[in-house]
Amino acid sequence: MCVFRYGANGMVGPISALESYVFNAFRLNGRATRSEYVWPALAYTLLLILAGVADAMTLVAATQDGGMPPLSPLAYWSVPLFLLCMIPNFTVAIRRLHDSGKSGAWMLVMFVPMVGGIVFLILMLLPSQDRENAWGQPRGPSSDSGAPRARDHKASALDSYALLLQSEAEPSPEEVARRKQEVHEYFLRNVSRRTAS
Template sequence: MYGPISAFESYLFNALTLNARATRSEYWWPALIVGLAMIAAGVADAMTVMRVSEAGGLPPLNPFSYWTPLLSLLTLVPNITCGIRRLHDTGRSGLWVLVMLVPMVGGLIYILLLSLPSEPRENAWGQPRGQVRPHARDDAEPGAPTSARRTRGHRPSALDSYAVLLQAEAEPSPEEIARRKQEVHEYFKRNVSRRASA
């Protein structure tokens, strides 16, 4: 399950990704954050109109002098793509987003589809988020750090880069230092000393 910050990062960094999956928390946390931002923008716009009206003037006719249209344009594409990825996670085609065009009940059906649980198995859009394929194996030796291990079938995401950055700042353990020294020593023996003797 994603927390609000990681879900919103996934929402932003995967804004142009369609062929993937998004869990319920990956969809609903950003929906809540964007919804609260839209309410705040609406209040700010209403205060602007009231302030201008009290001064006896006309409110600006340019829609871009208000926050709500700007925020709507900025979040339009991420909202659509996140909804499509959420539909993929339930095992449905992204074309189900068009159900919103049905008058009266389309929006309710869409919300219901987005609320359904994730498909627990792999589907046409990949593995469930946070799971690794059962036949996956580590390509690195058992003593290697997790950052050096590559799991077959793992698709890199924006969140993986944060993990690498956090591990880069961590202090290496004595075993890790010894392993690195051994790798440098073996590389030197294998490559450098042969050239020097030749």
């Protein structure tokens, strides 16, 4: 799992955004902030422009002497780039829609003639919902309190030592009773249903 670094305003840096883009390439659920969408989109656009220039140079070189342009799609840079980035582009856009509180079905707006692309771009730039929605908690520092979230806490060697000391401590009678109650409830909820059916 990737550790994301958020700035003071909740924005993800370019390296963290690209990590999220790559490591969450096959993940449709969850949320992605604006910067988690914009940084990879900018990198992809720049690479696509460079690939287009390289493809144009390939075509010019091939047809300069009256020859035929290469027919293999792998002779061009833009085709493999598109195929490589097709799934991550799709999934990060779905997660971006989730972050703004929209269903992934809003991706279909791209198929509306003439205005679909503009509406899609507006949807990608909508602000994040600052509360939990159907797809999880908001990413980054909490906007409703100044205290950082537990997942933003930097682990240290002292944390590991404290955890080790806690594991060796005897649980209190209240803790033992609470654990027994949790096991009992789990058994009633999950195990007893299976045996009854």
